Amino acid sequence: MTAAIQVNAVEKSFGNVQIIRDLNLSVAKGERHAIIGPNGAGKSTTFNLISGHIKPTSGEIRLNGEVTSGLRPFEINRRGLSRSFQVTNVFARMTVWENVRCAVLWATGHRYAFWKNVDSLPEVKQRTAQILDDIHLSHRRDVPAGLLTYAEQRELEIGITIAGGASVIMLDEPTAGMSHAETERAVALIRRLTEGRTLVIVEHDMSVVFGLADRISVLVYGHIIASGTPEEIRGNPKVKEAYLGEEVD
Amino acid sequence: MTNAPTPTLAAAKQESGGALGFYGVWVLAAVALVVLPLIFSSGGSLTSFCLIGIAIIFALSYNILLGQTGLLSFGHAVQYGLGGFLAVHVMNAVANHNWPIPLPVIPLIGGIGGMAFALLVGWVMTKRAGTVFAMISLGIGELVASSSLILRSVFGGESGITTDRTSLMPMFGWTFGPQIQVYYLIAFWVLISAIAMYALTRTPLGRICNAVRDNPERVEFIGYDPHVVRYLAYMFAGFFAGIAGGLTAINFEIANSAYLGATQSGLVLFSAFIGGTAYFFGPILGAILVTYLQLGLTSVTSVWQLYFGVIFIGIVMFAPGGIAGILMKHRPLIRAGTLGTVIPSYLVAAIPTLAFALGIILTIETVARFSGGDVINLLGIPFVATAPTTWAAAAVLVVGGFLVARITWRRVAEAWDRAATVARDRGYLA
Incomplete structure (x- = not known):
């Protein structure tokens, strides 16, 4: 079976500084895959590379078997990959409803249409309402996204990410800055909404990682030192030495 | 999908109401x-x-x-x-x-x-x-x-x-x-x-x-x-x-x-x-x-x-939101019925603000017409551009108007905050 995401020998340098070196990563379809690693290991850069935000210096990235390295983010998105951002990245002056609806429009085939009334597109309306319901923000639908609470914005961020119906979802630290109760809520939400899809998640909270992930990759200094099931990662001496040591046991 | 109809229905209702107003306009x-x-x-x-x-x-x-x-x-x-x-x-x-x-x-x-x-x-x-x-x-x-x-x-x-x-x-x-x-x-x-x-x-x-x-x-x-x-x-x-x-x-x-x-x-x-x-x-x-x-x-x-x-x-x-921004800021107050509490402060502030504006106009016109020695007609009062009394009047209006206006606008802001808080408590955000 083709992997959902296949990263082959990718390198990324900014000037003389090599951030990512010989990165190899394979995420199977339907798998929940967590990427962990110390600060500055290149987790966000890996996300940016896979989603097309930045281009690799060398190497190749495939999405569902198709080469996507070198494509623009929207081209990769149209091929079925959607990502969220570590720093909330929503449409601040638009309402919650409009935020989600914008994320639904391309996927429902309306593209750049300027001859259709956006309010009278039944499937758009239904799907937007469904997503709002899923992320528990229906009661806030007419509030500008910039006025939401932090936790609500994080939920909206996830809502926008999943709204297009992408088969591969990448979440960059979705629970960062959340309280314990909010985190639990968010994890339940992620688990439910990514059912049947491929999930790649960067996360610092180890309880989230080990509770959610089928497989874990450990990234240290731009290189993946180990990939495996949570048990394998827990038992891996290299991982213990490099990163987890005191945190996992 | 079970919960979808509720928000959809609410949305449809709201939009049909909006459509009527839309064609009306x-x-x-x-x-x-x-x-x-x-x-x-x-x-x-x-x-x-x-x-x-x-x-x-x-x-x-x-x-x-x-x-x-x-x-x-x-x-x-x-x-x-x-x-x-x-x-x-x-x-x-x-x-x-x-x-x-x-x-x-x-x-x-x-x-x-x-x-x-x-x-x-x-x-x-x-x-x-x-x-x-x-x-x-x-x-x-x-x-x-x-x-x-x-x-x-x-x-x-x-x-x-x-x-x-x-x-x-x-x-x-x-x-x-x-x-x-x-x-x-x-x-x-x-x-x-x-x-x-x-x-x-x-x-x-x-x-x-x-x-x-x-x-x-x-x-x-x-x-x-x-x-x-x-x-x-x-x-x-x-x-x-x-x-x-x-x-x-x-x-x-x-x-x-x-x-x-x-x-x-x-x-x-x-x-x-x-x-x-x-x-x-x-x-x-x-x-x-x-x-x-x-x-x-x-x-x-x-x-x-x-x-x-x-x-x-x-x-x-x-007012970086322009005239429309100023108008729309009043919408929650009108809806909540608290606009009346702000209006008196507006009226008070209007007087020194107007004086300030007149002072600015008089200053500009004095400078513009100084060489000609023309007469400036402002509110029916003739001001001679070269006369020191005109300059003094302009200075008094600008400085006095500004100082008093500053105080009155602070009052407006206070009255505004009170009215907006009430409007927010009544659930009118915009």
């Missing part, structure tokens, strides 16, 4: 446009209405860029002017060949001209937003404006190209010679263009324009190319600007290089900004105000542009 606008010249029938007001109508289309077209898509253009008059030139050339050709094309179609030609130019230069221009776009728009604006003086066969040099709107075939017995017929032609295009531009904001493209304005980076991750979105917005803006240019050509029966220049581009930016770019109707208010000011001020003072500058700075500093 346009019917009202149509009636107003028909009735206006019957109430104010003097030649002067008819001329003003024609200019205001054109300014409304132009300012709304500008707001497709600035307010809807977040593109700050310093060269929007290019599309307007080229639309005007194309309209004049087509009118002359139609008249020469006796083609069966009536005058009311001509603004559409102007629109096509504006759009064609946008199509040509837009792809390169809209690659980036922000400063890059602003600078390129300025450059293109200057380029076209200066070419218009060089390419004489197309632009007619300094004198421009004239035309005769009555030489086209009449429609329903209308020759469009009398200004009133031109007014109705303009009014028709104002209504059609405004409805079309509003409708555009309600389409998938219109919504994505807003998304590009708010966050172009994120737009790329929901499947859209912000470059394409900006390009399309630029073409639509060019189209409606061209319609406004075509109407101007019909109205004045001439197109000249002034249509294309930086002054015209500045004026439309000014109109949209003063009116308020965050709301669709903002630029309409701005266009009305700016055109009236332009017409009114030029007859009373030689330094009317200075007043424009002062007003612009004032709006940027104290």
Whole structure:
């Protein structure tokens, strides 16, 4: 079976500084895959590379078997990959409803249409309402996204990410800055909404990682030192030495 | 899917209520446009209405860029002017060949001209937003404006190209010679263009324009190319600007290089900004105000542009949302019924503010007319520009007005906070 995401020998340098070196990563379809690693290991850069935000210096990235390295983010998105951002990245002056609806429009085939009334597109309306319901923000639908609470914005961020119906979802630290109760809520939400899809998640909270992930990759200094099931990662001496040591046991 | 019907139903309900109000507004606008010249029938007001109508289309077209898509253009008059030139050339050709094309179609030609130019230069221009776009728009604006003086066969040099709107075939017995017929032609295009531009904001493209304005980076991750979105917005803006240019050509029966220049581009930016770019109707208010000011001020003072500058700075500093922003800020208060608690503080603040404004006017006029030793008539009181008493009066008004106004505006802010808190508690956010 083709992997959902296949990263082959990718390198990324900014000037003389090599951030990512010989990165190899394979995420199977339907798998929940967590990427962990110390600060500055290149987790966000890996996300940016896979989603097309930045281009690799060398190497190749495939999405569902198709080469996507070198494509623009929207081209990769149209091929079925959607990502969220570590720093909330929503449409601040638009309402919650409009935020989600914008994320639904391309996927429902309306593209750049300027001859259709956006309010009278039944499937758009239904799907937007469904997503709002899923992320528990229906009661806030007419509030500008910039006025939401932090936790609500994080939920909206996830809502926008999943709204297009992408088969591969990448979440960059979705629970960062959340309280314990909010985190639990968010994890339940992620688990439910990514059912049947491929999930790649960067996360610092180890309880989230080990509770959610089928497989874990450990990234240290731009290189993946180990990939495996949570048990394998827990038992891996290299991982213990490099990163987890005191945190996992 | 189980919970989906509830929000969907609520949404449908809300939108059908909105639709009724929506059509109501346009019917009202149509009636107003028909009735206006019957109430104010003097030649002067008819001329003003024609200019205001054109300014409304132009300012709304500008707001497709600035307010809807977040593109700050310093060269929007290019599309307007080229639309005007194309309209004049087509009118002359139609008249020469006796083609069966009536005058009311001509603004559409102007629109096509504006759009064609946008199509040509837009792809390169809209690659980036922000400063890059602003600078390129300025450059293109200057380029076209200066070419218009060089390419004489197309632009007619300094004198421009004239035309005769009555030489086209009449429609329903209308020759469009009398200004009133031109007014109705303009009014028709104002209504059609405004409805079309509003409708555009309600389409998938219109919504994505807003998304590009708010966050172009994120737009790329929901499947859209912000470059394409900006390009399309630029073409639509060019189209409606061209319609406004075509109407101007019909109205004045001439197109000249002034249509294309930086002054015209500045004026439309000014109109949209003063009116308020965050709301669709903002630029309409701005266009009305700016055109009236332009017409009114030029007859009373030689330094009317200075007043424009002062007003612009004032709006940027104290009301960046423009007139529409100020009005819409009051909406939650009106809904919650707490507006009455703010009004007295407004009235109190109005007195020193007015004194301050008068002081500024007196200062400006004194400086402007000092060498001539002219008399300034302000509120019926004659002030001699060279008299020290006049300078003293101006100084007292400016300094005293400012000091007192500052205190009263603080009171306004307090009254405002109280009223807004009550409105928020009652659940009115906007």
